[in-house]
Amino acid sequence: MRLDVVTIFPDYLAPLDLSLIGKARRDGILDVHVHDLRTFTDDRHRTVDDSPLGGGAGMVMKPEPWARALEHVVDAGASQGAPVPHLIVPGPGGVPLTQALAHELAQEPWLAFACGRYEGIDERVYEHAGERMPVTIVSLGDYVLNGGEVAVLAIVEAVGRLLPGVVGNAESLVEESHEDGLLEYPVYTRPAVWADGDVVREVPPVLLSGNHGAIAAWRHEQRLERTAARRPDLLPTSATTGALADLDVR
Numbered sequence: 001m002r003l004d005v006v007t008i009f010p011d012y013l014a015p016l017d018l019s020l021i022g023k024a025r026r027d028g029i030l031d032v033h034v035h036d037l038r039t040f041t042d043d044r045h046r047t048v049d050d051s052p053l054g055g056g057a058g059m060v061m062k063p064e065p066w067a068r069a070l071e072h073v074v075d076a077g078a079s080q081g082a083p084v085p086h087l088i089v090p091g092p093g094g095v096p097l098t099q100a101l102a103h104e105l106a107q108e109p110w111l112a113f114a115c116g117r118y119e120g121i122d123e124r125v126y127e128h129a130g131e132r133m134p135v136t137i138v139s140l141g142d143y144v145l146n147g148g149e150v151a152v153l154a155i156v157e158a159v160g161r162l163l164p165g166v167v168g169n170a171e172s173l174v175e176e177s178h179e180d181g182l183l184e185y186p187v188y189t190r191p192a193v194w195a196d197g198d199v200v201r202e203v204p205p206v207l208l209s210g211n212h213g214a215i216a217a218w219r220h221e222q223r224l225e226r227t228a229a230r231r232p233d234l235l236p237t238s239a240t241t242g243a244l245a246d247l248d249v250r
């Protein structure tokens, strides 16, 4: 998969050289290109923003540098088996990033990311890009960041880890939170009995029983309880009125 990122803070994307994503790049699974938006300005001050027309606080990102930058990305990556990338623009007003969306994006040969800053990007950039490539505004959640770079790191990690060969043990991708609509169960490791100062903390005995059926059942129960307690919105309504309704969830 080819990834292009356009930003005024290229250094913000340095973490993409680390850990699993960094290894995926070295293994040739990911081909990441970061572009500095200021490369595509045409004035001495390399201006990327200006005051909002119609008034209001803050600054808006100018359209011309973005149009030039996106044209450069399309020209640079044309050999991807796709003539254009799917442009992802992080923003508070976008569609929610979900595990389902991450799986969809992981199927694509070429993604490009536009990192907004200030009060946002001139709306005509979305129109201009939308005439040339698919454009999706993606939100990480209902809060406001100062720019899209942090969101791009999150989206690239959520998508990249789904690509074959990136996560060593593909088993660990199954039964995660949200993979099948339930939160994950609690996990434990040695010591089975932890002397935490003068408090002794033990692991649920079922996990030491060797009874894999009982362990699977206990884990499923834990996932239902946690989902009912923390994210009832994820549960189908039938479940909340049925078996779960009388669960003692704190």
Ligand SMILES: O=C(OCc1ccccc1)c1cn[nH]c1
Binding pocket: 090, 091, 092, 115, 116, 117, 118, 119, 120, 121, 138, 139, 140, 141, 142, 143, 144, 145, 146, 147, 148, 149, 151
């Ligand atoms: O703030 C966000 O994106 C950065 C951004 C983009 C455009 C203008 C200002 C800030 C964001 C919040 N949830 N998901 C993304």
